[in-house]
Amino acid sequence: MSMHLWIIPLLPLTGAAINGLLGKRFPKVLVNTIALGFTAAAFAMALWVAAQFAGLSPDQIPHIERYATWLSAGQFSAEYGIYLDQLSLVMLLIVTGVGFLIHVYSVGYMAHEGGYYRYFAYLNIFMFFMLTLVLADNYLLMFVGWEGVGLASYLLIGFWFLKKSAADAGKKAFITNRVGDFGFLIALFLLIKHFGTLQYDSLWKLVSQHPVESAGAGLLTAIGLLMLVGATGKSAQIPLYVWLPDAMEGPTPVSALIHAATMVTAGVYMVARSSPIFDRAPDARLAVAVIGTLTAIFAASIGIVQTDIKKVLAYSTISQLGYMFMACGVADYIGGIFHLMTHAFFKGLLFLAAGSIIHGLGGEQDMRHMGGLRKYLPYTFWSMTVATFAIAGLPPFAGFFSKDRILWSAWSSGNHIIWLIGVITAGMTSFYMFRLWFLTFFGEYRGPNPETAEHGHDADAIHDAHDAHATGDSHGHGAPHESPWVMVVPLMILALLSFVGGWVGVPHSLHGSDHFDAFLAPVFQAAAAGTTASEPAPENGVDSTELIFSGISVGLAALGLLLAWYLYYKRPELPARMAKAAGGLYTLVLDKYKVDELYGAVIIQPLIALSTNVFWKGIDLGLIDRAVDDGAEGALETSDAMRHMQSGNIRSYAGWVAVGATAVIAFMVWRGLR
Amino acid sequence: MVPLSYYLVLSAILFACGVAGFLIKRNIITIFLSIELMLNGVNLSFVAFAAQLNKLEGHIFVFFVMVVAAAEAAVGLAIIIAVFRTRETLNVDRVNLLRL
Numbered sequence: 001m002s003m004h005l006w007i008i009p010l011l012p013l014t015g016a017a018i019n020g021l022l023g024k025r026f027p028k029v030l031v032n033t034i035a036l037g038f039t040a041a042a043f044a045m046a047l048w049v050a051a052q053f054a055g056l057s058p059d060q061i062p063h064i065e066r067y068a069t070w071l072s073a074g075q076f077s078a079e080y081g082i083y084l085d086q087l088s089l090v091m092l093l094i095v096t097g098v099g100f101l102i103h104v105y106s107v108g109y110m111a112h113e114g115g116y117y118r119y120f121a122y123l124n125i126f127m128f129f130m131l132t133l134v135l136a137d138n139y140l141l142m143f144v145g146w147e148g149v150g151l152a153s154y155l156l157i158g159f160w161f162l163k164k165s166a167a168d169a170g171k172k173a174f175i176t177n178r179v180g181d182f183g184f185l186i187a188l189f190l191l192i193k194h195f196g197t198l199q200y201d202s203l204w205k206l207v208s209q210h211p212v213e214s215a216g217a218g219l220l221t222a223i224g225l226l227m228l229v230g231a232t233g234k235s236a237q238i239p240l241y242v243w244l245p246d247a248m249e250g251p252t253p254v255s256a257l258i259h260a261a262t263m264v265t266a267g268v269y270m271v272a273r274s275s276p277i278f279d280r281a282p283d284a285r286l287a288v289a290v291i292g293t294l295t296a297i298f299a300a301s302i303g304i305v306q307t308d309i310k311k312v313l314a315y316s317t318i319s320q321l322g323y324m325f326m327a328c329g330v331a332d333y334i335g336g337i338f339h340l341m342t343h344a345f346f347k348g349l350l351f352l353a354a355g356s357i358i359h360g361l362g363g364e365q366d367m368r369h370m371g372g373l374r375k376y377l378p379y380t381f382w383s384m385t386v387a388t389f390a391i392a393g394l395p396p397f398a399g400f401f402s403k404d405r406i407l408w409s410a411w412s413s414g415n416h417i418i419w420l421i422g423v424i425t426a427g428m429t430s431f432y433m434f435r436l437w438f439l440t441f442f443g444e445y446r447g448p449n450p451e452t453a454e455h456g457h458d459a460d461a462i463h464d465a466h467d468a469h470a471t472g473d474s475h476g477h478g479a480p481h482e483s484p485w486v487m488v489v490p491l492m493i494l495a496l497l498s499f500v501g502g503w504v505g506v507p508h509s510l511h512g513s514d515h516f517d518a519f520l521a522p523v524f525q526a527a528a529a530g531t532t533a534s535e536p537a538p539e540n541g542v543d544s545t546e547l548i549f550s551g552i553s554v555g556l557a558a559l560g561l562l563l564a565w566y567l568y569y570k571r572p573e574l575p576a577r578m579a580k581a582a583g584g585l586y587t588l589v590l591d592k593y594k595v596d597e598l599y600g601a602v603i604i605q606p607l608i609a610l611s612t613n614v615f616w617k618g619i620d621l622g623l624i625d626r627a628v629d630d631g632a633e634g635a636l637e638t639s640d641a642m643r644h645m646q647s648g649n650i651r652s653y654a655g656w657v658a659v660g661a662t663a664v665i666a667f668m669v670w671r672g673l674r
Numbered sequence: 675m676v677p678l679s680y681y682l683v684l685s686a687i688l689f690a691c692g693v694a695g696f697l698i699k700r701n702i703i704t705i706f707l708s709i710e711l712m713l714n715g716v717n718l719s720f721v722a723f724a725a726q727l728n729k730l731e732g733h734i735f736v737f738f739v740m741v742v743a744a745a746e747a748a749v750g751l752a753i754i755i756a757v758f759r760t761r762e763t764l765n766v767d768r769v770n771l772l773r774l
Contacts, residue, residue, distance in 0.1 A: 650766045654697055654705075 180233015289329020
């Protein structure tokens with residue numbers, strides 16, 4: 001039975017093609033209708049597919065649809081096909097569902113911006129590539145989506161390309177991702193060389209015959225580590241995370257969709273999808289866990305001191321992605337995907353709410369100029385409150401269940417240090433999120449005087465068009481104001497999801513039935529057959545321990561809340577004094593540990609020096625240009641010399657004829673004599 | 675019988691005289707005559723070889739050369755008259771409109 005799954009990615013592509021090619025002349029309403037219509041259709045079809053999927057018997061899963069051979073070379077061939085199992089179904093629903101909500105939100109957020117059609121065309125093309133990525137039935141097709149979302153990300157980060165920092169951020173994101181893609185590609189080459197296929201189903205069969213590699217090097221370990229390199233690029237993990245904070249130059253809905261909810265989770269999806277490989281390469285899997293754990297605490301510590309609201313959320317995203325890697329690294333792929341889902345809800349919501357604040361303040365992003373916004377933006381306040389509680393991991397919000405599950409997996413798999421760092425990070429997460437919450441919504445409004453102030457906008461030509469939107473609305477950009485309905489409604493829906501989204505995975509220790517686990521388990525059980533990860537976790541007698549550990553992480557989250565309350569609400573003058581007391585350490589963290597500067601000094605500057613002195617001035621100018629220039633000059637000089645033979649004088653011509661004839665005769669005589 | 679080499683030496687002398695005249699002289703008619711001299715030098719070697727080798731082809735070639743020379747004389751003299759009418763000189767050094 002074919003579900004015609006190929007239609008799903010094609011829907012947003014159609015929207016992108018129509019808007020991108022013809023949209024310039026369309027009125028905004030038509031652009032909206034096309035962009036939202038095709039995305040909604042994709043979401044509706046995803047829901048229909050989910051309903052069909054529920055009717056499949058277990059032996060029909062994974063449901064694979066092959067449409068054509070995409071390319072074949074010798075023994076190797078890649079199909080154009082779609083692989084639908086529980087994992088890709090969850091991703092499909094997240095991408096289309098959250099994607100659609102963010103499209104709706106964008107209608108309000110981008111209403112006053114130039115390049116409206118361009119924005120929606122890019123957003124739709126992103127949806128196309130993301131769906132290709134999650135639905136592909138082989139790694140090569142996944143790689144197409146993988147690169148495509150990178151392209152869409154580049155285009156959307158640099159959406160306000162007249163602003164140099166935005167254009168630079170786009171390039172930085174793209175180039176940093178290329179480094180990761182390089183590793184991913186080599187992993188794929190190794191797979192082709194040793195297994196001869198990239199189709200998931202046949203590849204898993206071959207991989208499952210491979211023994212578990214213990215103690216150091218091995219083929220699957222190498223492949224796993226290279227895939228990890230790819231995932232660190234796309235999912236912004238150490239050492240390739242540097243692009244994500246800069247990516248905040250893009251429009252805020254883009255940050256929500258691409259840089260929080262969907263694209264950056266592609267790395268997690270890839271690792272989870274490759275679980276048969278990682279399960280047989282414990283060292284590579286441990287590397288995933290270590291990278292994730294380090295990233296989680298590292299990014300959280302930077303997030304504590306940032307003052308730009310979007311930067312806080314960016315570092316928070318990196319940190320939460322670290323949790324997902326941590327989960328995959330301790331073989332709890334389901335926990336990773338669970339957190340991926342709840343994170344898509346609450347982090348998407350956090351970004352959209354931050355966008356609503358930025359919109360309401362006319363482009364202000366610095367939290368030091370906010371405060372007291374609770375009464376100006378009530379809907380944003382309440383939805384953001386839900387999201388903040390969710391990410392902080394306080395029950396019964398969504399983040400609690402997923403984060404707790406990851407921490408418990410870390411402990412119960414015996415990685416106690418990882419658990420410890422994870423639980424500290426949970427406390428830090430709670431602290432910086434409530435810091436953001438208190439700084440933004442409580443206290444007094446610290447922005448410019450609402451009556452007289454000229455709002456400093458985001459300072460670029462295109463974005464300034466935003467300022468001109470007083471024309472259509474009753475308000476100028478004086479007082480902060482609540483966003484239009486089209487933006488508020490997605491906030492509410494996501495707030496609802498952030499609240500209840502975790503209930504699908506209530507663990508047994510809390511007398512839940514953990515539907516999410518039961519739903520996804522077949523994907524990873526089949527993959528893990530014959531490895532240590534397939535051993536059933538000891539069920540009985542640990543529930544109470546698990547509860548204690550939940551208590552610890554909730555307690556730390558509450559502590560973070562209290563600390564933030566004390567420092568940023570009760571005694572708001574304290575943080576500045578503490579920053580002064582910390583001195584150099586504070587500056588170091590504020591400067592993001594100077595990692596950008598380090599990369600600049602160690603990699604970028606030598607690269608620029610090498611390119612300038614050797615490749616540009618040495619090879620390009622010295623060799624290639626020189627050869628061309630000298631060739632042209634030589635031709636010119638020779639011609640100039642030859643020109644004088646054409647004197648116009650008959651007798652000189654006659655002389656040349658005689659000389660030529662003599663030369664020919666001499667040649668013939670010389671040849672004849674030999 | 676006169677040996678072949680005598681004919682060939684005479685032919686070479688005639689041809690060399692023609693070349694020398696062609697290169698040295700300035701008067702178009704003299705140059706023209708020099709060309710005829712070269713042609714006849716060649717003709718002489720043709721008939722010499724034809725007689726030596728008892729072949730007809732050499733004789734036939736000579737007739738061809740004569741025909742071409744006659745045609746050339748007709749066209750060439752006509753050109754010379756045309757040049758003289760426009761330039762009022764037969765000095766080739768002054769017929770130099772193509773000079774750079």
